[in-house]
Amino acid sequence: MEINFKSYSKDETIELGELISKFVFRGSVIALTGDLGAGKTTFTNGVARGLGIKEKVSSPTFNIMKCYFKATLPMYHIDAYRLEDGTNKILGLEEYIEGDGVCVIEWPNFIKDLIDDKQILNIEIHHLDLNTRQFKITTENPQYFSLFEILKEKYHD
Numbered sequence: 565m566e567i568n569f570k571s572y573s574k575d576e577t578i579e580l581g582e583l584i585s586k587f588v589f590r591g592s593v594i595a596l597t598g599d600l601g602a603g604k605t606t607f608t609n610g611v612a613r614g615l616g617i618k619e620k621v622s623s624p625t626f627n628i629m630k631c632y633f634k635a636t637l638p639m640y641h642i643d644a645y646r647l648e649d650g651t652n653k654i655l656g657l658e659e660y661i662e663g664d665g666v667c668v669i670e671w672p673n674f675i676k677d678l679i680d681d682k683q684i685l686n687i688e689i690h691h692l693d694l695n696t697r698q699f700k701i702t703t704e705n706p707q708y709f710s711l712f713e714i715l716k717e718k719y720h721d
């Protein structure tokens with residue numbers, strides 16, 4: 565499944581995250597790809613809001629992972645940016661990927677070996693101009709079928 569559309573503001577991207585949070589489940593893995601400042605953390609804030617998390621989510625650059633348990637489902641936010649050297653092997657991140665909650669991963673390319681491409685919801689964000697972002701969402705996982713039905717209704721490029 566694949567869908568392409570644009571977001572025209574930060575708030576619209578947060579709303580998208582909130583919408584998608586309604587279709588995640590235990591073991592969901594959302595892989596967010598896009599350059600610095602594309603909107604990956606902004607999107608994650610929307611997912612968090614949708615899961616009832618009150619804290620503001622920031623890029624966990626110095627933490628690799630932050631866990632949010634005060635939520636309808638636990639959310640694990642991984643930023644793999646600093647794992648480009650392969651240190652992921654010793655961290656035990658695999659416990660949280662397809663674990664008991666929702667795992668949202670920025671820079672998933674750095675922990676490719678921990679991720680099952682067939683299961684994940686792939687979200688690619690491209691910076692078009694100051695407030696415009698191109699989204700490409702793809703998955704091979706049939707559990708996201710109803711999400712795609714809703715997205716197709718809402719966004720037609």
Ligand SMILES: Nc1ncnc2c1ncn2[C@@H]1O[C@H](COP(=O)(O)OP(=O)(O)OP(=O)(O)O)[C@@H](O)[C@H]1O
Nearest residue numbers: 571572573574577600601602603604605606623695
């Ligand atoms: N349509 C939009 N969607 C998302 N963010 C937007 C949009 N328009 C403007 N922005 C701004 O772009 C920035 C996105 O920053 P954010 O931290 O979410 O990016 P990121 O992809 O997580 O970057 P990094 O790789 O550094 O972690 C924010 O300052 C946000 O306000």
Ligand SMILES: [Mg+2]
Nearest residue numbers: 604605623670
């Ligand atoms: Mg970020």
